[in-house]
Amino acid sequence: MHIPDGYLSPQTGGFFYLFMMPLWFAASKIVGKTLKARQVPYLAFSASFVFIIMMFNVPMPGGSTGHAVGGTLVAVLLGPWAAMIVITIALVIQALLFGDGGITAVGANCFNMAFILPFTGYYIYRLISLKSSRGSLRRALAAAAGAYFGILAAALFTGIEFGIQPILYHTADGKSLYCPYGLNVALPVMLLEHLLLFGWIEAIVTFLVIRYLQKEDPSLIL
Amino acid sequence: MKRHHLKNLFIEHSLKNVLDFFREAVFSEEIARSRGLLQLLSPKVKIIILVACLIMTVFARSVGFLLALYLVTILLALSSGINIIFFLKRVWFFIPIFTLFIAIPAVFMEGWHSAVLFVMRVTTCVSFAIVFTITTSHDRLIKSLRSVGLPPVFVDVLDMTQRYLFLFMKVFEEMHLSLKSRLVKDLGPKRSRRWIASRIAFLFRRSLKMSEDVYMAMLARGYAAKEKEC
Numbered sequence: 001m002h003i004p005d006g007y008l009s010p011q012t013g014g015f016f017y018l019f020m021m022p023l024w025f026a027a028s029k030i031v032g033k034t035l036k037a038r039q040v041p042y043l044a045f046s047a048s049f050v051f052i053i054m055m056f057n058v059p060m061p062g063g064s065t066g067h068a069v070g071g072t073l074v075a076v077l078l079g080p081w082a083a084m085i086v087i088t089i090a091l092v093i094q095a096l097l098f099g100d101g102g103i104t105a106v107g108a109n110c111f112n113m114a115f116i117l118p119f120t121g122y123y124i125y126r127l128i129s130l131k132s133s134r135g136s137l138r139r140a141l142a143a144a145a146g147a148y149f150g151i152l153a154a155a156l157f158t159g160i161e162f163g164i165q166p167i168l169y170h171t172a173d174g175k176s177l178y179c180p181y182g183l184n185v186a187l188p189v190m191l192l193e194h195l196l197l198f199g200w201i202e203a204i205v206t207f208l209v210i211r212y213l214q215k216e217d218p219s220l221i222l
Numbered sequence: 223m224k225r226h227h228l229k230n231l232f233i234e235h236s237l238k239n240v241l242d243f244f245r246e247a248v249f250s251e252e253i254a255r256s257r258g259l260l261q262l263l264s265p266k267v268k269i270i271i272l273v274a275c276l277i278m279t280v281f282a283r284s285v286g287f288l289l290a291l292y293l294v295t296i297l298l299a300l301s302s303g304i305n306i307i308f309f310l311k312r313v314w315f316f317i318p319i320f321t322l323f324i325a326i327p328a329v330f331m332e333g334w335h336s337a338v339l340f341v342m343r344v345t346t347c348v349s350f351a352i353v354f355t356i357t358t359s360h361d362r363l364i365k366s367l368r369s370v371g372l373p374p375v376f377v378d379v380l381d382m383t384q385r386y387l388f389l390f391m392k393v394f395e396e397m398h399l400s401l402k403s404r405l406v407k408d409l410g411p412k413r414s415r416r417w418i419a420s421r422i423a424f425l426f427r428r429s430l431k432m433s434e435d436v437y438m439a440m441l442a443r444g445y446a447a448k449e450k451e452c
Contacts, residue, residue, distance in 0.1 A: 004317045004321070004344055004347070004348065005276060005279075005280065005344065005347030005348065005351065006279070006280060006340070006343040006345075006346070006347040006348075007344065009280070010277060010280040010281055013280070028373070028375070028376075032375075037437070037440075037441075037445060038433075038437050039375070039379075040375065040378045040379055040382060040440075041382065041432075041433040041434075041436040041437045041440065042430075042433045042437070043379045043383075044378075044379045044380075044381075044382035044383040044386060044433070045382075045383075045386060045429040045430070045432055045433035045436070046429060046433070047379065047383040048383050048386050048387045048390045048429060049390070049425055049426055049429040051383070051387055051390070052387075052390050052391070052394055052422075052425055053422055055236060055239045055240065055243070055391075055394060056236055056394075056418050056421070056422065057231075057232045057235035057236045057239065058232065058414075058418055059231070059232045059411040059414045059415065060411070065231060065232050065235050070422075073422075077426060085379075089376075089379055089380060089383050090383075092380060093380065093383060093384060093387070095351075096355060096363065096364075097246075097247075097250075097355060097363070097384070098243070098246055099317070099348060099351055099352055099355070102347060102351075103272070103273070103351055104276050104277070104280055104347070166332075171283070175332055175333055175335060175336045176328075176332055176336045176340075177283060177336070177339065178340065178343075179340070180325065180328035180331065180332045180336050180337065180340055181324075181328070181331075204415060205415070205418065205419060205422065208415055208416060208418075208419030209419045209422045209423050211419070212419050212420050212423040213426075216423065216427075217427065220426070220427070220430075
């Protein structure tokens, strides 16, 4: 899901930086209003937590392992605006210090994983859980559904971003300059692997963590 | 014994992630402290040059020009005291190899020029990013973001995240090592997933508790007063 440098045109990368700027600004205003001076340690520790979620290798049926992004889980625990900031922080550290995801693609990666993923996941969670109690099974299932469709939505947008490159940016004789696969290849590849594998990892991890917290401390769930 | 290792593979994979994280951090610090061309530059200047190089690379449309830029990254690595074998390994594993793999079908669909252009562009970008970040102390790199116009609160959060990440990684490693030392047989996928979920939940609660403790410590040292002055 982390788009490296060189996969997207600079125009696409720039567009997503510009698109994310008002969202980051709005998120910092909303989070700053509730947390005030507390926001620096709160966001820093939450970002470390997001980073760590991605380090856990989860065994899957069939013997394979994979890792979750935790976008919906963090949105259910912190709210979608705080989730946007902490996932952005984790993505910037990954890109800048560990080469995971491109520096010119930070805007696009944040759009997919810090905006689309937590917001889709969170609102699906709210829609399904309605007014059920914090400790109910319905809430945990709602969070799992949110996680599954949240990562699927992020994969859909990533596929679109890859797929539009050969259409928009090509040489005079029609040869692609960036990601060489169009929507007919990029979309099915991105969606299938998330429909069949990564979506389930995201859903199972989110469900189990919420179930655990429901027993230990339900007040932590929004 | 062999069976046990094969079955609880998720522990080995997670521990490998931690090992890679610490190795990466230690190598970067070692190279950043050694003598070389890029180590002479301030982190602020390096960030500006890195962004300029990345923009130049993503705008490039000729394989020859990208090849020249790639050679520049190798020269920068050599003049900054980076072991060239280590540098090439670090660059090519994993993104360029993955890109090379996915570019093979593109040779038949789009022609070799598009495929080579794609692989060269990605490899050059990764090389620039690595040669500049590996020669800069992580701590100084984050702090210098303030001087290139990023909001101070954002840089403060990045700085604190970067520092406490090491603590979280240590806790993460200890969790896995303690589980590994207690296991005599396969944990099974269901129990493994439950264990992982419980550890994620534990880390979340711990992160909240620690953020509160650190906030109190910051207040005790006059953090709020400093904010008011600003």
